Amino acid sequence: MTVRAVRAPGRDDLESAWRAVSAELAPTPLVPSGLVKGALLKLETFQPTGAFKVRGALAAVAALPDGVPAVTASAGNHGLGMGYAAAKAGADVTVVVSTRASQVKVDKIGAYPVRLVQHGLTYDDAEAHAMTLPGHYVSPYNDPAVIAGQGTIGRELDRQADGPLTVIAPVGGGGLLAGLSLWARERGDVRLVGVESAVSRGVYASVSAGRVVEVEVGETFADGLPGNLEPGCVTPEVIGDTAELTSVTDDQIRTALRWLFHEHGLVAEGAGAAGVAVVLAGQVRITGRPIVVISGRNITVPTFTDAIREV
Known part of the structure; x- marks a missing residue:
């Protein structure tokens, strides 16, 4: 595959994305949770499309040159x-x-x-x-405007939560975590934790290697998490040492989906529950107030009911 030349986003991209996103979307709710002491859930499930990725899309479309x-x-x-x-x-x-x-x-x-x-x-x-x-190809994760758009979650948190914070988010191609990394470096009192699927650790491997590397990808029902990165992808570079990376299994995600449904009456997709899964498993060291991003709810009824069925 041809390696595309994609630049890493910066502060100006985050500012532009915030203008584009805040003009179209209301802030998503930040609700208290009994997950752990002081926990808050950032509910991207309330987006009009059911997931956080509408942020990056709005920012990317706003950044297009006229007529392109x-x-x-x-x-x-x-x-x-x-x-x-x-x-x-x-x-x-x-x-x-x-x-x-x-x-x-x-x-x-x-x-x-x-x-x-x-x-x-x-x-x-x-x-x-x-x-x-x-036309201009807009990657779901390897695009400066998309990455910055996802980082606008952080701009909302600036208004919703005093620090220090530990923010926990799912990781597929790394666009969300990269966007949050841009914001966290600017804010200064935030620890970031990214959660991959245990069967697909492409971002962790690439951050560790300092370059994009290919990994073996296994099967998971959490279809927002698995996959290798596009050659030349900038998300590992943007994330760098700003975030810690960990992983969860499908069984841990199922437990998290059941917990969200029983404790909050919330429906989430597999990737959307990854942050809750890692907290329930006790795999996160928390500094300050924990915020878990529930990234999306677009899951089919059969997949959801199968996932939350008690074993």
Whole structure:
């Protein structure tokens, strides 16, 4: 695969993203929880698309030069976010999905004013095709505006919670953790903990190596977490030593989904519960007040009911 030249985002990107995101989205709730003493849950499940990725999509569309279309590949939360951003901005957006993508998700994306293209059998096929189309390719995680957009969660926390804080967030491609790292370095009293799937530790491996490395990826029902990074991806560089990285198993995530449902009446997707899973497992050293980002709720009913079924 050709290595794209992607620059790392900086403070100016975070400022621009905050203007774009705060103009369109109300702050998501920060609610007290009995998870551990003083815990708070940042509920990105209340976003209009059901997940935090609408932040990065709004920032990316706002950053497009006049007249330049956007192209992306996603049959998940990023695709929904780009659809929402297209509707808000009147932007020209193409979303490429594989022919095997979930029809439910494809239909949701297609309900937005986007050009929907189905190509190939896998996400990699769809992504490779998307990169050949005219326009600016907006990666779900390897894009400076997307990363900065996800970091606007932190700008809301500035207004919602006094420090010091330990902020715990899920990690797939690292866009969310990278965005929070931008913010945390600016704020100064925040510890960050990123939570990967135990069967897919590409960000940890790449941060440790100081370069993007490929890892073996196993099976998990938490489909927002697994996968290797795009060659040349900037998220490991942006994260650096600002965050600690740990991992959870599918069984730990299922326990967290049950806990969120029973204790808070909340539905989350697998990736969205990863932070709760790592706290319940006692794998996090907490400094100050713990905030867990519940990143999304887009899970099918059968998958959710199967996950929360008592063993």
